[in-house]
Amino acid sequence: MFSHIVIFWTQPDQPQTAQELIDGANRYLKPIPGVLHFHVGKMASSHRSVVDQTYQVALNISFPDKKTQDEYQVHPQHVEFVENVFKKVCKKVVVYDFGE
Numbered sequence: 001m002f003s004h005i006v007i008f009w010t011q012p013d014q015p016q017t018a019q020e021l022i023d024g025a026n027r028y029l030k031p032i033p034g035v036l037h038f039h040v041g042k043m044a045s046s047h048r049s050v051v052d053q054t055y056q057v058a059l060n061i062s063f064p065d066k067k068t069q070d071e072y073q074v075h076p077q078h079v080e081f082v083e084n085v086f087k088k089v090c091k092k093v094v095v096y097d098f099g100e
Contacts, residue, residue: 001036002066002099006059007052009092017089018042018056024085025059028077035072037062066099 010017025040039060043053063069072078086093 002063002069003097004059004061004063004069004072005096007055007094007096008057008059008086008090009054010056010089011091014089021057021085021089024081024089025057028081028085029059029061032072032075032077034063034068035061036064066097069097 008021010021022040022042029035029040030038037060040057042057043055045053061069061072063072
């Protein structure tokens with residue numbers, strides 16, 4: 001199992017960008033072959049101080065292995081997502097990848 005977690009900060013002066021990012025992820029990324037689990041959503045507020053609440057959207061994708069995740073990164077739909085959605089609406093991104 002290989003996990004790919006992406007934290008997105010969208011344009012703060014454009015509140016619709018979080019939903020645009022979610023819609024784009026569902027359209028371009030979810031159908032890419034090799035994805036075992038796909039979950040994208042808006043930041044959940046929390047009263048706990050250890051919970052980061054500075055971002056707007058997070059993406060959590062699981063793959064069977066790192067090789068499949070590497071193939072996902074160069075898949076044409078991932079490239080389209082980066083060009084058509086990500087570059088338009090995001091100001092910052094942090095990625096956490098981990099596996100067995």
